[in-house]
Amino acid sequence: MDDKKKINAWVMYDWANSTFATTIMAAVMPIYFIKVAGGTDGSWSFTQTAAAIIVALLSPLLGAIADHTGRKMAFLRVFSLIGAFASVAMAFIGPGDMWLASVLVVIGMIGFGTGNTFYDALLNDVSSPAQRERVSARGYALGYLGGGVLLAINLGLILGWESIGLPDSTAASQISFVMVGVWWVVFSLPLFRNLKDPKRAQEDKGTAAAHLRSGMKRLKTTFSQIKKYPELLKFMLAYWFFFDGINTIIVMAASYGTTIGIEDNHLIAALLITQFVGFPASLLFGKLADRLGSKRMLYNSLIIYLIIVVLGYFMTSALHFYLLAIMVGLVQGGSQATSRAIFSKMIPPGRTAEFNGFLSFTSRFFSFGGPLVFGLVKLISDSSRSALLAVAFFFVVGIILLTFVNLAKGEREAEQTL
Template sequence: MTADTVERADGAKALRREQHGWYFYDFACSVYSTSVLTVFLGPYLTSVAKNAADAEGFVHPLGVPVRAGSVFAYAVSVSIVVAVLVMPLVGAAADRTGRKKPLLAAAAYLGATATTCMFFLDGDRYLLGALLLVVANASLAVSMVLYNAYLPQIAEPDERDAVSSRGWAFGYTSGALVLVLNLVLYTGHDTFGVPESTAVRICLASAGLWWGAFTLVPLRRLRDRQVAPHGEGTVGTGWRQLMATLRDMRRHPLTLGFLLAYLIYNDGIQTVISQASIYGSEELGLDQTTLITAVLLVQVLAVAGALGMGRMARLYGAKRVILGSLAVWTLILAAGYFLPAGAPVAFYLMAAAIGLVLGGSQALSRSLFSHLVPSGKEAEYFSAYEMSDRGLSWLGPLVFGLAFQLTGSYRDAIISLVVFFAIGSVLLARVPVKAAIAAAGNPVPDRI
């Protein structure tokens, strides 16, 4: 065996080690997305806001009348606006210094701390809950800029669909595991000698502890790459760097076209994820146990869905598989509008359908975009991508909240999201992805 062969083998081994470490950030932070954002915080924060509401069901933050049932959706929107303001600074700092890992650690542990502090959310402290949600959700979005920017560096072009899908699968696996523990605690809270509200607060806080603990794995295994010096200080040039990134993206209009499509349809996905528990509890009258087991079903099937859609992408191409998943999302929302109240079996069927397309549609979107990023601009472009993924997904929750504010019906709110999938599908279908990859200066896979 030659020295060159040994060096390549060692390099491949080191890369696999990084990939395994990279998967574990999904394993760490996905518990926040499932246990906190999807299951517990929406209904619980709504109940806290109702405790603080007047006789007409309104709270008055800063003197503005807001329906208690809209507080959670509005807080999600505010958190995303905060993330928009911070992500350009972080993306520029990462690309200028090459030090993604310290920035990832800072964002992850700020979010994990805010989530752990949700244990103190009780009584009528809805403003505390909204503030912690804003900090945790914005921190997650910022951390994902840095996490996603590692993908082009740790995976070759022909393996990114598989690596990205495995990352999502790790995340859904941890989400399912922790939800089982949450379900045991919540349903048996009397046995454990704790009130129901305390059980919920323990579930919220435990997600923060899990997030912080397992973030240690990627921080140990991922490594930063050296970059050429970039002149000025990173924080002061963050917004100028964003403007430069957007100007640079104008030279890659097909990449920009994909981002626009992703912005639209992912806004719908993120809103369904964050508002599903509110819809189930407030409109369908389902109890918390039903909601937990439904989301657990989503987690289990999402693992199979992410891996299965990754395999389908190798046969049919990522773009076709994503378009098929968006058609399924549209059917899910249409069916959800007609779901009868107090019918858990129908809700479980909808949850199963969501699970089968959720992980794959997100994983394949991430890996497809990685092919469209010019070399050396990963963090900058993934900062823009993350704005589409989480940072600009404020419109869906805002539309959802306004629909309920104006009509008092969560059914009207949920059906309004169909437009995001319809428009996103049309825009994605118009993007010639092979030409977009070639225009970015990257090798074009045989099937994409």
């Protein structure tokens, strides 16, 4: 199989699983959880927290085991199917089924989040260092497009349930959950079919206990010897801060918009705008990162995020919210794709899943900072606008720390042996 076929199969997975992020995590399930299952915004928050903690704990250990056994694709298939089946099972959530909804959402997020650890690790297997900015950006671009397309279809079902003969909007929402699972599996098939684990991994007969011990040992080595890769460590420090800022904007945007009086239909429309703007913007971002340098483009995206935060402080209308959604779409996918490509080049060979798992663990562990600062400032000032402005701190620190990262030196350090 040529490299182009591998790359095409890899990027299609983003198209496949991003529907979970849009329909389940962002748009449909949060509303369904409260209005049908009988949950609250607080119980939804606890559900998200529980899933994040489990994914954070699983990712580095399973990543180490995957590198030891050479079974990244096997792990990816398992967790993809877990997430897809959980999505389909959400169709059985009825009125008052808050606990069932919570359990299935947590299982689905484990499949989604842990699966992405192995998916990100495969970037090194399908592309050369020179290609990674563009390939990573293509993945994010297709993710935006796929997630947006299915979300638009699902919203059409939910809003037009009567015209297509459904009994109510609840049934339409349940169909949308099934569609997420089916979409995820069907469009993952190219990756599952065309990328295989090494033959030695398929023939490995070691016991589960032995693999667990080896994974723990490798993980311990990662924690103790990561200081041998100072540029990688410095990038991770910067990433923790600006990722926290980006994540806070993602998870707080809808609630912030609601607080200042933006109606639900405008919030959903803005989400769709972000998805469809993100598709071409991510592709362009990847090309510019390849031409102008990934670090420069990452800087530019973080500066735009700073501008978004400041403008968000002064936002007063749905039009303003739409304009900010466009700005987010211009940089969100590109900044994440470029960060993924930069990190991939500074990972020691043969330990891609392990180090991606380590990044997943640490970034999720520190990701409470942004929402916590937002909440504390809101509590002290009684102002959501001041709380949003406080998020600028994470982008400022991230930008400053990024200036100290020498990418070329980091790539050279990656060639060393742990």
